[in-house]
Amino acid sequence: MQASALRLARQASSLPLRRCLATTVNPAHVASSSASSPSPTRVTAQQSIIPLGNIEAQWERMSVEDKTTVHEQLEEIMKKDWKQLSIDEKKAAYYVSFGPHGPRAPISQPGDNWKILGCVIALVGVSAIISGTIRSYGQETPRTLSKEWQEASNERAREQKMNPLTGIASEGYSGTGFVSK
Structure with a gap:
């Protein structure tokens, strides 16, 4: 089938062609697509046919120029009624629009999760070492954090009737107040 496609491409090379995507090996299709070309640009190099059959396998190896051509051709193809498109054209349009390339390329590679975990x-280990070092050279805990100081703060709050509705000075209060240990 590839040999016949190459033969047809050689036969059609004598015609001024616009680069197009082929979904079938049909010289009339190639000639009609070149005749309906609205582009005023003149193509001088021999054009090749890019089949849509397996665009997923070809996409990574295509040049930027070929990818642009595929985009343009698919834009023209998608202007038709969606029911008239072939399965290959629909698959190619979907892959080019939503495939895992460009902005939709996977961010992480296989094995990245283990690197991130490591x-x-x-x-965390370095921060624990730094924290332990700072604590070992730091001062002892402030006197206001001792249990006696916190119990004295509770008594002082009751004497001053601090928060008499729901707090430590309220009737039936069962909380710990300022004691944190």
Whole structure:
């Protein structure tokens, strides 16, 4: 089938062609697509036919120029009634629009999760070492954090009737007040 496609491409090379996508091997299709070309540009190089049959496999190897051509051709194809499009044309349009390339390319590669986990564990370990070092050289805890000071703060709050509706000075209060340990 590829040999016949190449033969037809050679036969059609004598005609001034616009680069187009082929869904079938039909020289009339190639000639009609070149005749209906609204583009005023003149193409001098011999044009090749890009089949839509397996665009997923071809996409990564295509040049930027070919990808642009595919986009333009698919825009023209999608202007037709969707029911008239072939399965290959529909698949190609979907892949080019929503495939895993460009902005939809996967962000992470296989194995990245283990690298991220390793880095997170390393950073947590480094931060624990830094925190332990700072605590070992730091001052002792302030006197206001002792249990006696916090109980004295509770007594002082009751004497001053602090928060008499719901707080420590209210009737039936069962909370710990300022005691945190």
